[in-house]
Amino acid sequence: MPGFLLHLGATVLCAHGGQATPSAPFARVMLSGQPVTTLAAPYVIAGCSMPPPNAGNGPCVSGQWLVGATRVFAGGQPVLLQSSTSVCAPTGTPMTVTVIQTRVSGV
Template sequence: MGDFLIQIGATGMCPHGGPLQIVPSQVKVLLSGQPAATASDQFLIIGCAFTTPVPKPQPCVTAKFLPAVKVLLSGTPAVLKGGGLICQSAEQIPQGPPSVTVTQLKVTGT
């Protein structure tokens, strides 16, 4: 089943409430006036509150998303709202799935 494509201005967060920021790799395809997110974008988490274990905190710093199967933007798979795979610490330790709470509601893909 399909889901909405996300754009750079979409609102998302890590499981601990750290906001998701998307650094675009393409700026040609727009959704609601903003670049559409692709699998080659950087998905950064800024300000994750997860500070345990105490001797060496491991807050979320990146998020990974599953790429769309049928939608390509300039040859790169798009990213879907429900495609949040995992957030990771700086040492690539899995922290849980990211969530996208607000995105455009016109364009869907699979």
């Protein structure tokens, strides 16, 4: 599915409002002055409001993207799109892209 490409400055949240940050953006390709993110690197999540075991199965601590672009690559890895699917650990909920650059899109 087509969508705008993710970069380091994109706002990505877990389903419970935690801030997700890429652990290793690809700095050789820049979008709006920020490195792109690829499918290879997991995201680190901070500030998840899901309660720990006995009251819930959280909080979310990491997120992994499952599907990236099919035609756009950086360093041999698919770049991430706004429409990419993801999953957080240990809750199994998705991450959501809320703010993104709108100049570069891909498939």
